[in-house]
Amino acid sequence: MKANQLQVKQIRLNIGGVSILNDVSFSLSEGDRVGLVGPNGAGKTSVINCITQFEKRYQGEVTFSNKLLNKENPQDLPKYKIIRTFQNLGLFNELTVLENFYIAAHQSFESKLKNVFKLEKEVKQEALTLLEHESINLHDIVSDLSYGQQKIVEFLCALIQRPSVLILDEPAAGLNDFEKNRMIEMILKKQQELNFSLLVVEHDVNFVSTLCQNVVVLQSGELLCSGSPEEVFKRKEVIQAWIGESNV
Amino acid sequence: MSVKRQIISWICLLGLGLLASFFLPPYFRYLLGLMAVYSLASIGMNFLTGYTEQISLGNAAFFGIGAYVFAVLQSLQINSVISIIAGAVLSGIIAFIVGFLTIRVKDIYLAVGTLILPLLLLQVTKGMDITGGTGGLSVFPLVEQENGSSLEVAIIIVITSIIGFVSSLIANSFIGRAFHATRLSEHGAVARGIHVVKYKVVAFVLSAILTSISGSLYGVVVGYITPELFQVMISVNFLIMAIVGGRGSITGSLLGSAFVVMIPALFNVIGLAQWQQLGLGIGMGVTLLLFPSGLVGILSLLVKRRRVAINESKPVASETN
Numbered sequence: 054m055k056a057n058q059l060q061v062k063q064i065r066l067n068i069g070g071v072s073i074l075n076d077v078s079f080s081l082s083e084g085d086r087v088g089l090v091g092p093n094g095a096g097k098t099s100v101i102n103c104i105t106q107f108e109k110r111y112q113g114e115v116t117f118s119n120k121l122l123n124k125e126n127p128q129d130l131p132k133y134k135i136i137r138t139f140q141n142l143g144l145f146n147e148l149t150v151l152e153n154f155y156i157a158a159h160q161s162f163e164s165k166l167k168n169v170f171k172l173e174k175e176v177k178q179e180a181l182t183l184l185e186h187e188s189i190n191l192h193d194i195v196s197d198l199s200y201g202q203q204k205i206v207e208f209l210c211a212l213i214q215r216p217s218v219l220i221l222d223e224p225a226a227g228l229n230d231f232e233k234n235r236m237i238e239m240i241l242k243k244q245q246e247l248n249f250s251l252l253v254v255e256h257d258v259n260f261v262s263t264l265c266q267n268v269v270v271l272q273s274g275e276l277l278c279s280g281s282p283e284e285v286f287k288r289k290e291v292i293q294a295w296i297g298e299s300n301v
Numbered sequence: 302m303s304v305k306r307q308i309i310s311w312i313c314l315l316g317l318g319l320l321a322s323f324f325l326p327p328y329f330r331y332l333l334g335l336m337a338v339y340s341l342a343s344i345g346m347n348f349l350t351g352y353t354e355q356i357s358l359g360n361a362a363f364f365g366i367g368a369y370v371f372a373v374l375q376s377l378q379i380n381s382v383i384s385i386i387a388g389a390v391l392s393g394i395i396a397f398i399v400g401f402l403t404i405r406v407k408d409i410y411l412a413v414g415t416l417i418l419p420l421l422l423l424q425v426t427k428g429m430d431i432t433g434g435t436g437g438l439s440v441f442p443l444v445e446q447e448n449g450s451s452l453e454v455a456i457i458i459v460i461t462s463i464i465g466f467v468s469s470l471i472a473n474s475f476i477g478r479a480f481h482a483t484r485l486s487e488h489g490a491v492a493r494g495i496h497v498v499k500y501k502v503v504a505f506v507l508s509a510i511l512t513s514i515s516g517s518l519y520g521v522v523v524g525y526i527t528p529e530l531f532q533v534m535i536s537v538n539f540l541i542m543a544i545v546g547g548r549g550s551i552t553g554s555l556l557g558s559a560f561v562v563m564i565p566a567l568f569n570v571i572g573l574a575q576w577q578q579l580g581l582g583i584g585m586g587v588t589l590l591l592f593p594s595g596l597v598g599i600l601s602l603l604v605k606r607r608r609v610a611i612n613e614s615k616p617v618a619s620e621t622n
């Protein structure tokens with residue numbers, strides 16, 4: 054098995070007698086860009102919650118570089134450089150963009166107690182560089198930004214955490230086509246620079262097709278199929294699954 | 302706030318306080334001393350209620366512990382600084398245990414739960430000889446013959462300024478940011494590797510230490526202490542300071558302390574002492590009506606600044622999906 058490989062093995066999740074995930078397995082190797090797709094309520098976010106240990110009630114295994122993650126707490130996942138974002142954003146609304154970047158670097162602050170002021174300078178500089186092409190000011194309050202801008206800030210905050218595996222939950226939801234394309238460009242560019250593997254949950258077929266080399270389709274908590282986007286999105290059962298909830 | 306700005310602000314505050322402690326007439330000097338002393342309890346309450354949104358009605362316990370440990374050790378001829386530290390350490394340890402036990406308890410349950418400790422200590426101090434029973438204990442002045450001399454108030458101003466400055470460094474550091482983060486989005490904080498439980502306990506302990514030091518110095522300013530220090534009303538006053546001043550703001554904490562000292566004093570001066578508590582209530586209502594984010598909101602009108610305290614508009618809570 055390869056280093057830095059994330060493996061999800063036979064995940065089952067039952068909550069209150071309802072089966073939410075049933076026997077879900079897939080893996081993500083270094084440099085991969087995998088899309089996790091499926092209709093609303095298919096269990097995509099639940100998969101992410103299991104991987105990142107926010108959800109503890111699952112059976113099965115989650116391993117990273119062969120290390121079992123099941124027993125870890127969610128706040129320890131950043132130590133493994135497995136970093137996630139949230140469908141409904143996990144930003145700190147009343148704080149400034151810069152403060153959000155500082156918080157993203159929290160673990161570095163905790164471990165470099167002696168040099169906090171130097172680290173603050175470094176993070177600020179890095180945040181400035183990341184925001185170079187954006188019309189976002191470091192001192193803007195996050196809740197004053199547009200939704201698209203907030204999505205960008207959350208993505209960039211995740212980069213500050215130096216991901217080795219980056220998991221994005223619907224990074225394009227609520228964005229217009231222009232913003233979506235910019236988001237794709239940005240993700241691809243950063244992935245080349247920083248060389249993380251990527252797991253993206255997304256609804257938008259175009260978005261996933263452009264961004265990902267591989268797609269895993271989930272329906273009602275079960276793996277429907279997987280393969281390259283061209284191949285998968287042509288399949289009858291996938292089209293049906295999508296049409297089943299047509300106007301999303 | 303940058304470190305440089307914090308240093309400048311605190312030096313100005315210290316200078317003003319020192320000047321005032323030497324030029325104000327005795328009664329106002331006494332009020333100044335009280336304000337300085339309460340500001341630590343106010344900051345302490347703010348770390349809980351404002352920064353991490355844990356409501357406590359039990360902080361009077363740490364105020365009383367600080368006051369009693371100081372007074373008892375003083376009667377044993379132990380150095381004042383050591384006595385203050387002893388109270389703070391004891392309070393910190395108790396807070397660590399209480400914080401740990403109540404960490405899964407939230408909101409109104411936490412508020413009620415935290416009431417137990419001060420009520421217990423109220424009974425204990427009333428019943429024991431070493432604490433002077435219902436009559437309490439006298440606290441001797443730090444310097445000179447009388448409590449509340451200019452020099453003594455000046456010393457208290459110096460001590461509280463140093464501790465206030467350190468608190469403000471903490472509030473503006475990654476620790477304060479972690480407090481804000483746990484309040485604003487718990488799952489967001491966790492995803493950044495912030496150990497939410499740890500920081501909630503840290504806030505609890507920090508709050509207890511500050512409140513304890515405040516209690517020790519309170520005895521010095523007033524000259525005597527009684528079991529009444531453990532009353533719920535004392536905790537409520539700290540809560541008023543934090544909320545009226547400005548939740549999530551050190552500046553707000555200081556304004557809140559001034560508010561709770563000055564409003565009753567004002568009623569005293571104009572001969573309406575019996576209406577003090579009512580005045581405090583009305584003052585609080587009016588302030589929060591005009592400035593929902595607290596007195597610190599007035600500053601944000603004067604200086605157009607990004608964020609001075611927690612905004613009145615709450616963010617929409619989102620779940621882990």
Ligand SMILES: Nc1ncnc2c1ncn2[C@@H]1O[C@H](COP(=O)(O)OP(=O)(O)O)[C@@H](O)[C@H]1O
Pocket residue numbers: 068073091092093094095096097098099100622
């Ligand atoms: N904490 C939970 N408790 C109970 N049911 C849940 C919980 N989280 C998700 N579910 C249910 O699991 C199913 C999958 O949800 P989710 O993973 O959010 O889907 P997706 O992200 O694909 O839209 C839904 O039916 C949802 O109602």
Ligand SMILES: [Mg+2]
Pocket residue numbers: 097098099140622
């Ligand atoms: Mg989802």
